[in-house]
Amino acid sequence: MMVEPVIEVRDLRKWYPIRRGFLASLAERERRHLKAVDGVSFTLLPGEVLGVAGESGCGKSTTGMTTLQLHEPSSGEIRFRGKSVIGLSGTEMKAFRRQAQIVFQNPYESLNPRFTVERSVQEPIGIHFDGDQRDRLIQAMERAGLTPVENYLDRYPHQLSGGQLQRISIARAIAVEPSFLVADEPVSMLDVSIRAGILNLLHFFAETLQMAILYISHDLSTMRHICSQVAIMYLGRIVEIGPANEVLRDPQHPYAQALMAAVPVMGGRKRDRVQLVGAVPNPMQLPSGCRFHPRCPHATDICREQDPALRELAPGRLAACHLL
Numbered sequence: 388m389m390v391e392p393v394i395e396v397r398d399l400r401k402w403y404p405i406r407r408g409f410l411a412s413l414a415e416r417e418r419r420h421l422k423a424v425d426g427v428s429f430t431l432l433p434g435e436v437l438g439v440a441g442e443s444g445c446g447k448s449t450t451g452m453t454t455l456q457l458h459e460p461s462s463g464e465i466r467f468r469g470k471s472v473i474g475l476s477g478t479e480m481k482a483f484r485r486q487a488q489i490v491f492q493n494p495y496e497s498l499n500p501r502f503t504v505e506r507s508v509q510e511p512i513g514i515h516f517d518g519d520q521r522d523r524l525i526q527a528m529e530r531a532g533l534t535p536v537e538n539y540l541d542r543y544p545h546q547l548s549g550g551q552l553q554r555i556s557i558a559r560a561i562a563v564e565p566s567f568l569v570a571d572e573p574v575s576m577l578d579v580s581i582r583a584g585i586l587n588l589l590h591f592f593a594e595t596l597q598m599a600i601l602y603i604s605h606d607l608s609t610m611r612h613i614c615s616q617v618a619i620m621y622l623g624r625i626v627e628i629g630p631a632n633e634v635l636r637d638p639q640h641p642y643a644q645a646l647m648a649a650v651p652v653m654g655g656r657k658r659d660r661v662q663l664v665g666a667v668p669n670p671m672q673l674p675s676g677c678r679f680h681p682r683c684p685h686a687t688d689i690c691r692e693q694d695p696a697l698r699e700l701a702p703g704r705l706a707a708c709h710l711l
Contacts, residue, residue, distance in 0.1 A: 391468060392430045393567050393599035394454065394487075399427045399463035401446075401453045405671055421671050423449040425623035427463075428697075429616075431599035433566070436589070438602045438614035438631060440646065442667060446623040447603045448492075451569040454601065455487050456480070467567065485515045488560040492572035494552035498544045498559075504533075505540040508558050515563045527562035531555070532588060550581035557588060561596075568592065569601045574609060586612050608650050611635055619643040622670060622678045625697065629704035640706045641683050677709065685710055 402420040424446045431437055439447040452458045454465055456472055465472050472483050488511075491497040498507055508527060512520045528536045531554045544552055553573060560568060570589055574582040590613045592598045602614060610617055610631060617635060618628040619642060627640040638644045645663050663682045668674050674681050680690040689709050697705040 390432050392432055392466075393468060394431045394601075395464070395466040396430070396450075396454055397428050397464040397466075399450065399453060399465065400425055400461045401449050401458055402461040419671060422623045422673065423670070424453060424460075427620075427623075427625055429618060429625070429628065431567070431601065433597040433599055434593050435616065436593045436600040436602050436614045438604065438607075438610035438617045439620060440604060440607050440610065440617065441620035443605065444667065444670065445620040447620050448571050450620070451489065451571050451601050451603050455489055455569055456483070457489070481515070485563045486565050487567040487569075488563065488565040489569040489571060490553070490556050490560050490573050492575055494549060494556045494576070495544070497556050498552060500544050502543075503540065504528075504542050504547075504555055507555060508562055511559055512562050523562055523564075527558040528555075530561060530588075530591075531558035532584060533558060549577050550584065553577060553585055554588070557585070561592065561598075565598065567599045567601075569603070571603045572605070573602075575604065575606065582609065583612075589613050607635060607646055619646065622668065622673065624678065624707065625705075626679065626708070627706040628697070629701075633701075633704060639700060639704075639711055640679075640708050641685055641710075642679050643706075677707075 401424040402422050405419045405421055427450055429437055439450060441447050449458065453460050460473065467483060467487065475483060505524070508524050512523050516523065525536055528539065533539050533551070533554050547555070573589070574585050577585065586609060589600060589602065593600050593613070602610065604610065614631040616628065617631045618625045619634070619640060620626070621642050627634060627638060627643045634643065635647065638647050662684065664684070665682050668678070668681060676692045677683070677686070677690045677695050680686040683690065687709070693709065695707045695709050697707045699705050700711060
C-alpha cells in the first residue's frame, strides 16, 4: 500500500531582487537576484525527519520558510497531501497553517514577553478551534515536557530558562496537532546539557505522532539521533541527499565530506581533515559551472564550465558532482 507524502517540494526557488545604483533612475537600475533557494526538491512521508545542513547563508532556513508559505516562492511546486499550497485562498491557507507549523531558532524572540505561558500556548488553539479547548493546551504542554503543567501556566518568558522557553515554543506549535513541522535550528541556542531533551521530543513527534519534520541545523552531530534522511545544501542548492546513516557515515560530495570532517569525534579518535580553499562566494555573483568548484580540492575543467545536476548514486542516494 502506497503511503501518501505529507509534503512534496519540486524545483523550489526563492530569488530576491537586488537593485543597484541609488542615483540611477528606476528604469536604469541594474536588476539582479540573490538566489537564496535555487531548485530544491524533496519529499517527506509521515514520520520521516529530513535534516537540512550547511553553512550559514546556504538557504536552509529560507527553504523551510518558503515551504510553509511564510515566503512566497519565486517558482516551483509545493504540495501538501497531494494538493498545491501555492495561491491558496484565505480559508484554505488557514487550514494549511493548522497542519504546518514551525519552531524558530530563538525562543527568546519567538514568544511575546507580555504573554503568560498559558496565553502563548492558547493563542494558536483559539485561532483554529472553537469552544473550550483546555484539554488541547494541557496535552500539548505535557507532550513538550512541561510538567507539572500548573507550575508554568502563570509564568512569563523572563521567568524561564532557555530550554523551558523552547519547550513552550514547541508546545505552541504542536497544540494544533500539525502533520508537518519545520524545526529551524531548535537547539542551537541551548546548553548542550538540555539539547538531548529537545531532540528526544522531535523524535517522539515523528515516531509516535507520525509528524513529518524538516529539521534545519548546521550541526550534523545532532542529525544522527533523529533524522531518517539528510540533505546537504550549498549556495541555495542540495548537493547531496540520502538516508541519514549513509550520508553521515560515508558522504560522497566533497562539500559534504568537508562538513563531516569538521564534526568532533568522541574517544580521542581523529578524522581525516578536508581542507577547503577560499571563502563562500558572493551569492549575488555565483561562479560558473559547479558553485562549489572555487573551494573544491578536486575541481577540474568540467567543474568550472558545467553545472552538475543531482544524479542517483544508489537507490535513494543522490549527489551533484561531475566526479562521482
